[in-house]
Amino acid sequence: MNELMLEAKGVSKIFGGLTAVDQVDMKVYKGDIFGIIGPNGAGKTTFFNMCTGFYTASKGKLFFEGKDITKMSSDRIAQLGITRTFQNIKLFKYMNVLENIAVGFHINTCSNVFDAVFHTKRYKKDEEHVMQKSMEILKKLGLQDYAYMMAGKLPYGIQRKVEIARALAVNPKLILLDEPAAGMNPMETDSLMEFIRLLNKDGYTIILIEHDMKFVMNLCNNIMVLNFGKKICEGTSEVVRNDQNVKEAYFGKGLTRGIA
Amino acid sequence: MMYKMDANVKKAIMLVTVIMMCMLPHILSKSIMTIVCSIMGYLIIAGALNVINGYSGQMCFGIAGFYCVGAYTMAILMNTFHVSFWIGIIPSGLFAAIIGALIAIPTLKMKGMFMAMITIGFSEVMRLIALNWTSVTGGTMGIKGLKAPMFFGLKTSGASRYYYIYLATVLLFLFSTDRVIHSRIGRAWMAIREDDMAAKSLGISLNLYKIINFMYGAFWAGIAGALLAPYKTYIDSAYFTLDEGFNILSMVIIGGQGTLAGPFIGVTVYQFLVEGLRFAGVWRYIACAILIIAMMWLRPQGLAGNSESVLAGKKNRSRSFIKLPEVFSLDRTFGTRRLGKANIG
Numbered sequence: 185m186n187e188l189m190l191e192a193k194g195v196s197k198i199f200g201g202l203t204a205v206d207q208v209d210m211k212v213y214k215g216d217i218f219g220i221i222g223p224n225g226a227g228k229t230t231f232f233n234m235c236t237g238f239y240t241a242s243k244g245k246l247f248f249e250g251k252d253i254t255k256m257s258s259d260r261i262a263q264l265g266i267t268r269t270f271q272n273i274k275l276f277k278y279m280n281v282l283e284n285i286a287v288g289f290h291i292n293t294c295s296n297v298f299d300a301v302f303h304t305k306r307y308k309k310d311e312e313h314v315m316q317k318s319m320e321i322l323k324k325l326g327l328q329d330y331a332y333m334m335a336g337k338l339p340y341g342i343q344r345k346v347e348i349a350r351a352l353a354v355n356p357k358l359i360l361l362d363e364p365a366a367g368m369n370p371m372e373t374d375s376l377m378e379f380i381r382l383l384n385k386d387g388y389t390i391i392l393i394e395h396d397m398k399f400v401m402n403l404c405n406n407i408m409v410l411n412f413g414k415k416i417c418e419g420t421s422e423v424v425r426n427d428q429n430v431k432e433a434y435f436g437k438g439l440t441r442g443i444a
Numbered sequence: 445m446m447y448k449m450d451a452n453v454k455k456a457i458m459l460v461t462v463i464m465m466c467m468l469p470h471i472l473s474k475s476i477m478t479i480v481c482s483i484m485g486y487l488i489i490a491g492a493l494n495v496i497n498g499y500s501g502q503m504c505f506g507i508a509g510f511y512c513v514g515a516y517t518m519a520i521l522m523n524t525f526h527v528s529f530w531i532g533i534i535p536s537g538l539f540a541a542i543i544g545a546l547i548a549i550p551t552l553k554m555k556g557m558f559m560a561m562i563t564i565g566f567s568e569v570m571r572l573i574a575l576n577w578t579s580v581t582g583g584t585m586g587i588k589g590l591k592a593p594m595f596f597g598l599k600t601s602g603a604s605r606y607y608y609i610y611l612a613t614v615l616l617f618l619f620s621t622d623r624v625i626h627s628r629i630g631r632a633w634m635a636i637r638e639d640d641m642a643a644k645s646l647g648i649s650l651n652l653y654k655i656i657n658f659m660y661g662a663f664w665a666g667i668a669g670a671l672l673a674p675y676k677t678y679i680d681s682a683y684f685t686l687d688e689g690f691n692i693l694s695m696v697i698i699g700g701q702g703t704l705a706g707p708f709i710g711v712t713v714y715q716f717l718v719e720g721l722r723f724a725g726v727w728r729y730i731a732c733a734i735l736i737i738a739m740m741w742l743r744p745q746g747l748a749g750n751s752e753s754v755l756a757g758k759k760n761r762s763r764s765f766i767k768l769p770e771v772f773s774l775d776r777t778f779g780t781r782r783l784g785k786a787n788i789g
């Protein structure tokens with residue numbers, strides 16, 4: 185078996201009286217494309233927020249490559265090698281695409297105020313690195329034409345791509361994508377699927393949340409289904425497709441069991 | 445799309461401007477040079493405040509506190525320890541920067557008005573220390589008998605001569621700040637301003653970069669104070685009131701936060717307004733207040749601000765009343781210029 189990358193052990197998140205995530209166990213291995221699905225409000229985004237340090241788990245523990253990240257701040261977690269995109273796209277709207285990606289290189293560069301003022305070798309090396317790698321990433325995602333456009337003015341589909349591009353700039357080991365295909369047309373969705381496969385081949389491990397079933401079923405080698413915060417099923421697309429609990433979660437008991 | 449100037453044209457314009465600035469004392473009368481000197485002083489400190497409020501989107505209302513620290517450090521170094529101005533200037537800035545870090549740390553988790561309140565309090569504390577710690581700061585008597593320094597045997601006293609010290613410092617400030625803004629540090633500041641969650645998700649430590657930001661701004665505010673002391677030959681705590689802090693803030697807001705050109709325009713407009721309306725006595729400050737209210741309403745991003753920026757507010761993004769040539773918005777963000785060199789194909 186591959187090495188374990190991200191592990192959740194009985195993770196819960198409680199907001200006041202609402203248990204948004206309830207005792208979820210999850211194991212993601214290196215090289216996985218792991219899907220998380222579930223009806224609206226199932227707690228998927230909340231679960232992502234805990235994995236990336238935006239929320240602290242109320243119960244349970246999270247491990248990344250064996251390190252306990254349960255209580256780490258999000259910037260520390262990013263430095264360890266997890267980055268994410270957001271369901272409600274969080275680009276730097278008033279910067280252009282290239283600048284957005286340049287910010288992503290923050291932890292892969294190291295110049296300080298002194299280097300910047302005196303344009304030391306380190307500064308020049310950093311800027312060159314940022315420039316060159318940004319271009320590579322832009323090309324990889326086919327975003328060259330948008331490089332100098334203001335990020336906030338682009339169509340949603342493109343914005344999603346830019347957000348992925350920015351996440352790639354961090355050079356993470358694990359990428360969490362929150363509904364990456366939302367707002368994309370079928371053609372864009374297909375090309376995104378291809379792109380995620382490509383990323384996976386390049387060695388990135390990916391966890392994604394998506395409502396587009398075709399997308400998830402085709403892409404993911406392992407799928408977890410959440411409903412009302414609880415994990416109700418986990419397995420390959422075959423397993424999930426045929427699971428009674430999953431059908432009930434999506435269509436209701438009456439419909440799936442044929443009771444009038 | 446932003447208007448891009450040819451690099452050489454830009455350099456030429458800059459050179460001509462600097463030469464013209466150097467000629468000013470030969471052209472203008474001494475009384476006008478006094479105003480010019482005060483504009484120069486404000487340029488540094490408004491620029492420093494702009495780094496904090498404009499570039500990383502924090503709310504520092506207490507810039508006068510750092511100004512005060514820098515000025516008193518210089519005055520005490522010169523008066524008590526007989527340190528030369530040229531040697532004392534960097535420590536004055538550094539000491540203000542250290543105080544900046546001490547203020548930044550407890551306010552890290554604060555936003556908006558809370559941070560504003562704390563920094564207002566800090567500014568007053570600094571002034572009150574200066575007013576009451578008589579043995580060190582001279583209390584109400586202030587510190588007298590400071591001398592403008594000699595520069596290789598040349599006297600620098602008087603506005604027409606001291607102007608060159610101000611000019612050099614302003615240029616140094618712009619040079620250094622421009623470079624910092626167009627680096628990884630500046631990018632991190634602006635990322636925090638635009639969306640702090642996204643910034644965190646990219647591994648940017650909010651705490652660290654807010655502290656660095658505060659220290660950088662405080663450093664230059666301290667330098668501005670250090671220049672003030674020997675220029676006036678006398679300082680007391682009355683130079684560093686909250687009013688002064690708000691004046692500086694007004695200049696930054698009028699000019700436009702988050703642009704290097706903003707504070708220039710703001711300071712110049714504000715100073716000429718205040719000087720031009722001198723006949724109206726204290727009533728002239730009402731004109732300034734009205735100007736600020738009008739700005740907040742019509743053009744919250746300031747005269748030089750880009751109408752497409754986080755600072756412009758939602759309402760005014762598409763309808764800015766005062767259209768300035770795009771050249772003023774050139775340095776709103778960092779990348780376009782330097783990153784612009786690359787060839788995408």
Ligand SMILES: Nc1ncnc2c1ncn2[C@@H]1O[C@H](COP(=O)(O)OP(=O)(O)OP(=O)(O)O)[C@@H](O)[C@H]1O
Pocket residue numbers: 199202204222223224225226227228229230231271
């Ligand atoms: N900060 C919060 N405070 C209180 N309740 C919250 C908070 N964040 C999420 N919730 C609640 O937790 C539940 C799960 O929300 P979450 O956003 O994780 O769902 P989701 O599975 O991502 O849904 P969707 O598919 O619509 O994105 C919802 O009922 C939501 O209202």
Ligand SMILES: [Mg+2]
Pocket residue numbers: 228229230271
């Ligand atoms: Mg969600």
